[in-house]
Amino acid sequence: MKHITKAIMLVAVLGTAACTNPNRFGDDAYGAGAGAGAGGYGAGSGVDSGVLPGSAGDPTSPAYFSQAIGDRIFFAVDQSTLSPEARATLDSQAQWLMTNNDYLAVIEGHADEQGTREYNIALGARRANAVMEYLTSRGVAASRLKFVSYGKERPVEICSEEACYSKNRRAVTVISMGLTG
Amino acid sequence: MKQILALILALGALAAAPAPVAAQGGPLRIEITEGVVEPLPYAVPDFVAETGEAGQYAQQISRVVADDLTGTGLFREIPRDAHISRVSNFQSPVQFADWKAINAQALITGAVTTEGGRITVKFRVWDVFAGTELGQGMQFSSTPDGWRRLSHKVADQVYSRITGEDGYFDSRVVFVSETGPKDNRAKRLGLMDYDGANLQFLTGSQSLVLAPRFSPDGSRVLYTSYETGEPRIHVLDVGSVQSRILPTQDGVMSFAPRFSPNGQQLLYSMTRGSNTDIYSMDIASGSTRQLTTAPSIETGASFSPDGSRIVFESDRSGSQQLYVMPVNGGEPTRISFGAGRYGTPVWSPRGDLIAFTKQNAGRFHIGVMRTDGSEERLLTASFLDEGPTWAPNGRVLMFARETQGASGVSALYTVDISGRNLKRVRTPDGASDPSWGPLQ
Numbered sequence: 001m002k003h004i005t006k007a008i009m010l011v012a013v014l015g016t017a018a019c020t021n022p023n024r025f026g027d028d029a030y031g032a033g034a035g036a037g038a039g040g041y042g043a044g045s046g047v048d049s050g051v052l053p054g055s056a057g058d059p060t061s062p063a064y065f066s067q068a069i070g071d072r073i074f075f076a077v078d079q080s081t082l083s084p085e086a087r088a089t090l091d092s093q094a095q096w097l098m099t100n101n102d103y104l105a106v107i108e109g110h111a112d113e114q115g116t117r118e119y120n121i122a123l124g125a126r127r128a129n130a131v132m133e134y135l136t137s138r139g140v141a142a143s144r145l146k147f148v149s150y151g152k153e154r155p156v157e158i159c160s161e162e163a164c165y166s167k168n169r170r171a172v173t174v175i176s177m178g179l180t181g
Numbered sequence: 182m183k184q185i186l187a188l189i190l191a192l193g194a195l196a197a198a199p200a201p202v203a204a205q206g207g208p209l210r211i212e213i214t215e216g217v218v219e220p221l222p223y224a225v226p227d228f229v230a231e232t233g234e235a236g237q238y239a240q241q242i243s244r245v246v247a248d249d250l251t252g253t254g255l256f257r258e259i260p261r262d263a264h265i266s267r268v269s270n271f272q273s274p275v276q277f278a279d280w281k282a283i284n285a286q287a288l289i290t291g292a293v294t295t296e297g298g299r300i301t302v303k304f305r306v307w308d309v310f311a312g313t314e315l316g317q318g319m320q321f322s323s324t325p326d327g328w329r330r331l332s333h334k335v336a337d338q339v340y341s342r343i344t345g346e347d348g349y350f351d352s353r354v355v356f357v358s359e360t361g362p363k364d365n366r367a368k369r370l371g372l373m374d375y376d377g378a379n380l381q382f383l384t385g386s387q388s389l390v391l392a393p394r395f396s397p398d399g400s401r402v403l404y405t406s407y408e409t410g411e412p413r414i415h416v417l418d419v420g421s422v423q424s425r426i427l428p429t430q431d432g433v434m435s436f437a438p439r440f441s442p443n444g445q446q447l448l449y450s451m452t453r454g455s456n457t458d459i460y461s462m463d464i465a466s467g468s469t470r471q472l473t474t475a476p477s478i479e480t481g482a483s484f485s486p487d488g489s490r491i492v493f494e495s496d497r498s499g500s501q502q503l504y505v506m507p508v509n510g511g512e513p514t515r516i517s518f519g520a521g522r523y524g525t526p527v528w529s530p531r532g533d534l535i536a537f538t539k540q541n542a543g544r545f546h547i548g549v550m551r552t553d554g555s556e557e558r559l560l561t562a563s564f565l566d567e568g569p570t571w572a573p574n575g576r577v578l579m580f581a582r583e584t585q586g587a588s589g590v591s592a593l594y595t596v597d598i599s600g601r602n603l604k605r606v607r608t609p610d611g612a613s614d615p616s617w618g619p620l621q
């Protein structure tokens with residue numbers, strides 16, 4: 001929980017920075033998929049520009065991890081097997097984690113609401129563990145990873161249709177600062 | 182659904198017959214068996230206030246008694262404005278003719294006194310058509326804040342005398358109280374009377390809590406909390422409202438706890454890697470034992486009332502199904518074979534049935550089957566029904582029903598094991614994961 005809290009605080013700080021200085025950094029600096037250099041005033045204005053360290057434009061930042069790489073993968077109904085798309089995302093996650101060794105990750109497993117509560121906790125664990133095993137197989141030290149399942153307790157989409165269910169059947173890799181952070 | 186809970190009135194013949202001489206016909210009785218029969222008509226005039234202060238309780242107590250009895254679906258109250266006799270003195274002879282005239286087969290009379298900071302309720306039950314008292318008059322007393330419990334005790338006595346079975350009204354339910362939208366829901370443990378009265382909260386909502394379970398004596402509650410970051414099992418003392426984490430493994434998910442019938446052990450699930458298995462723990466010593474070893478998900482374990490067997494859910498066959506095994510391990514026997522998935526099995530306190538949640542074709546059901554899996558009957562159907570818990574007498578199930586869609590909320594319901602008398606339990610906020618405690 002300590003790690004999760006830190007991650008939340010980090011995001012909160014970044015969010016505050018982006019909100020209190022909108023003109024200086026521009027909206028895009030914190031937006032999804034922003035490339036390096038975006039968000040400045042532009043060339044020729046005589047003002048130096050750069051990406052705010054820690055923003056999504058900074059490839060070493062957790063914000064970049066969650067937004068540019070993608071912090072989550074999705075599962076079929078009652079399944080924990082990794083789709084080709086999921087593997088591609090996890091390949092990038094693994095690469096990032098091995099490049100940014102100061103960070104730890106908690107993999108959160110989730111299920112949609114179509115299941116009983118305790119079974120869904122076990123199912124979410126199966127999904128999170130599949131991600132953890134894959135990341136480990138790609139070279140990430142197991143000691144930097146742990147997982148937890150929330151079952152059906154933490155949906156991100158709330159309609160009772162497959163469009164929402166498919167987004168809730170997920171495993172999310174939550175980056176947190178390591179001891180050196 | 183033509184099932185079960187049937188009421189055969191042993192005195193049914195009397196309704197049509199002229200008044201019998203004493204000792205003819207059987208005692209007033211509802212046999213809860215197969216078939217469907219009309220609820221038994223009864224009257225409960227306002228209890229007599231024998232002291233000035235008792236006035237504020239007397240009518241309320243008789244109303245709670247009526248709510249309990251009528252709420253079972255086995256009894257039908259004859260409205261008070263139809264009464265011919267007025268009962269103004271508990272000791273006065275009952276005017277049976279007046280109660281027969283309105284077809285009240287049972288009559289409950291009572292009186293309330295207050296003295297020295299105590300409240301006392303006296304009552305008698307009458308078999309109107311036989312013109313006799315059913316059982317003996319009794320009295321219960323407590324401090325005034327216990328007036329609802331006194332009412333429930335009177336109703337339990339009436340229920341027991343007429344059905345021949347234990348009642349369930351003087352009991353409590355621990356559950357999860359829910360507030361907030363689906364994507365930001367706060368949960369905390371709530372404790373209330375079986376009818377939703379006297380609600381209190383046992384935890385705050387800062388940590389996610391799930392699936393509380395009463396100990397057999399009602400003094401403790403097992404529940405799952407995310408306080409440490411991962412789900413872990415805690416045990417809470419109801420009297421002091423103090424809880425402690427159980428010594429399952431640190432940093433490892435453990436959940437789905439259930440007490441043993443003697444309250445000294447629990448069953449629970451623990452996850453290692455992708456594998457969730459069932460373990461038991463001795464609560465006093467903390468020593469644990471692994472009961473299942475399959476690489477699949479095993480969870481939702483529940484003891485048989487004699488403590489010799491457990492029922493649990495497993496997806497070893499490819500989908501969630503129910504299995505029974507000896508408590509010390511051994512080969513599990515699959516007992517669920519119908520279409521769909523089965524989970525959350527709970528053994529009835531009588532030992533004769535297992536209640537479960539079933540998912541099939543996009544619907545959820547609460548159902549019961551015999552402990553060998555035969556005679557499966559579905560009692561409910563909705564978008565999401567889940568997690569049955571047995572009334573102490575094994576005649577009624579409480580469960581959670583969540584409504585569909587973005588604004589969906591969860592509420593508690595009760596249903597007879599016949600599938601009749603589906604009713605919502607009043608809770609001020611959303612509610613889920615009920616666990617019905619013992620008769621107090």
